[in-house]
Amino acid sequence: MRLQTIRERYINQLSGHFSKTEIDSILKKLIKYYFDWDSIIFLIEPNKIISKKNEAILNKSLNQLIKNKPVQYIIGSTFFYKYIFQVDPSVLIPRPETEELVSWLLEIESKDNYSKIVLDIGTGSGCIPITLKLEQKSWKVNSIDICNDAIKIAKKNAKRLNADVNFFCRDINLIEDWSESLDIIISNPPYITYKEKTNIKKNVLDYEPSSAIFVPNHNPLGFYKKIINFSINNLKSGGLLYLEINPIFVNELKGLFSKVFFDKLEVKKDFFGRYRMLKIQKR
Ligand SMILES: C[S@@+](CC[C@H](N)C(=O)[O-])C[C@H]1O[C@@H](n2cnc3c(N)ncnc32)[C@H](O)[C@@H]1O
Secondary structure, eight states: HHHHHHHHHHHHHHHSSSSSHHHHHHHHHHHHHHHHHHHHTTHHHHHHHOOOOHHHHHHHHHHHHHHTOOHHHHHHHHETTTEEOOOOSSSSSOOOOHHHHHHHHHHHSSSSOOEEEEEEEEOOOOOHHHHHHHTTTTSSSEESSSSSHHHHHHHHHHHHTTTEEEEEEEOOOOOOOOOOOEEEEEEOOOOOEEGGGEEEGGHHHSOOOOHHHHOOOTOTTTTHHHHHHHHHHHHHEEEEEEEEEGGGGGHHHHHHHTTTTTTEEEEEOOOTTTEEEEEEEEE
């Protein structure tokens, strides 16, 4: 079968799920991962003959995509910042808005040459702490997650990328004994309420870990309240919080932080113009 015919099959079968551009991007990821072919092949060799064996591989992936499995879980990896991270369904697939949060932090905090002590809350694949450590080698970077499987994936990613991060399997609700004062706390916590589920795509609902995504309708800011309590004891005076947020709660979050002893609050929009990031300095 010709490459172009495979592409047409993907477009026919997946057009209810994705736009044509998204389908092309998925197919490019698959052929890079399975056969190490660059995307240029679609332009220069659309009639390339695909062997029966390779056709079977692409058909298997197509069937998984039809069942809403994200391409990142099919190939087991994704890009974040400048690095490739291994992912499986025990961890959230890192998102571009989280890259924006990390870029914002690095842009501001790399200006001086001080070594900093950082804690990331909610490790997932380890995309945040590993990127920070790789970009700022002198920083001491720690990360906690309640999920042991996530910690295992993050440790594998750290080892492969040669990033010296300290990972701990801990529940933010139960930490009372953190040993060192922190300069920076960063977190992309779960922040979507269950009542927003109807707006969430099936590939997210069916495959990504719900404990990484959802919070109860009656307490949507619960995780941020825990971060505040933890920061009161463990963030240095003048230390900073960098948090990813649900745009619909931006005003409630501003109110929450202004009630306690935090000031210099800054809100930042993501690439799509939605309020998505908060930076708050502790008094
Ligand atoms: C939105 S995901 C973020 C993952 C990763 N930082 C990223 O940006 O891709 C939130 C993470 O918080 C973790 N988590 C949920 N509840 C937690 C708790 N009580 N204590 C610590 N981590 C928790 C989840 O297991 C999940 O990995």
